[in-house]
Amino acid sequence: MKILAFESSAVSASVALTEDEKLIAQSFQNCGLTHSRTLLPMAEALLQNCGVTLADVNAIAVAHGPGSFTGVRIGVATVKGLALGADRPCIGVSTLDAMAHGARSLGGRLCCVMDARAGQVYNALFAVEGGTVQRLCADRALKLTDLGEEIGQTPYFLVGDGAELCYNTLKDICPGLRLAPPELRSPTGYGVAAAALPLLRAGTACSPQQLDACYLRRPQAERERMKRLSGNA
Numbered sequence: 643m644k645i646l647a648f649e650s651s652a653v654s655a656s657v658a659l660t661e662d663e664k665l666i667a668q669s670f671q672n673c674g675l676t677h678s679r680t681l682l683p684m685a686e687a688l689l690q691n692c693g694v695t696l697a698d699v700n701a702i703a704v705a706h707g708p709g710s711f712t713g714v715r716i717g718v719a720t721v722k723g724l725a726l727g728a729d730r731p732c733i734g735v736s737t738l739d740a741m742a743h744g745a746r747s748l749g750g751r752l753c754c755v756m757d758a759r760a761g762q763v764y765n766a767l768f769a770v771e772g773g774t775v776q777r778l779c780a781d782r783a784l785k786l787t788d789l790g791e792e793i794g795q796t797p798y799f800l801v802g803d804g805a806e807l808c809y810n811t812l813k814d815i816c817p818g819l820r821l822a823p824p825e826l827r828s829p830t831g832y833g834v835a836a837a838a839l840p841l842l843r844a845g846t847a848c849s850p851q852q853l854d855a856c857y858l859r860r861p862q863a864e865r866e867r868m869k870r871l872s873g874n875a
Contacts, residue, residue, distance in 0.1 A: 643700045644661050645842065646659055646689070648685070648834065649705045649740060649834050650704075650705070654671060654672035655671050655680050655713075656830045656831040659699070663839070668830065696727075700731075700842060704721040705740045705829060705834050708758070708856065708857060718855045731847035732853040733842055736856070739766070739768075739781075741801045741802050741829050742768040742777075742801065743775055745801045745827070745833070746770045748799050751769050751778075751799065753765065753800050754768065755801070761785055762786070763786055766779055766780065789808070793812070793816045796816075798819055799820050800819055800822060802827065803828070803829075
């Protein structure tokens, strides 16, 4: 089964083409350009270089959150448009789940974290055994201090753009924390495809119309608006 996978939920952007567990090609950029400028050209070049068309893939997958509101929105919109035009099914996967699958070669326990600002991180915990990723909790937005209390002395590899923030904040109270190597720390298209593969095999792909973003939190502008309204009540 071929999957074309997109990851644009953080600062970096990535596109990958896989066939079952095999990585055929991957493009990754962390150059500061907006995803609206990089994502489609990366996908077009990757497919052309592989001699593959959208009609050849079984599904198009995307990290649909949590993450940057703009980045997630661009990724989901890109996949919806491509899938509609090519009449392909979609698969939305958790960004944190994709991170864990991308770093599963580390084994052991993985703490996937993204900086959610305002003293919080987007987080999920995973355990890897025999190459299989097992989720230990649901995706959530929580304070770093609360995450530290939960982790305690348990050893974890930190993955994601919030890894250094988490390590620097919690290393004294959570001595088992370790930073994943830089090449395994960023979310990738391959991680998205690896997380999407069991869903495709289980027949749980969706139509482009059903694909949606999962932000976990309301956008900042909406949160500030609600705060103003509650203050005026």
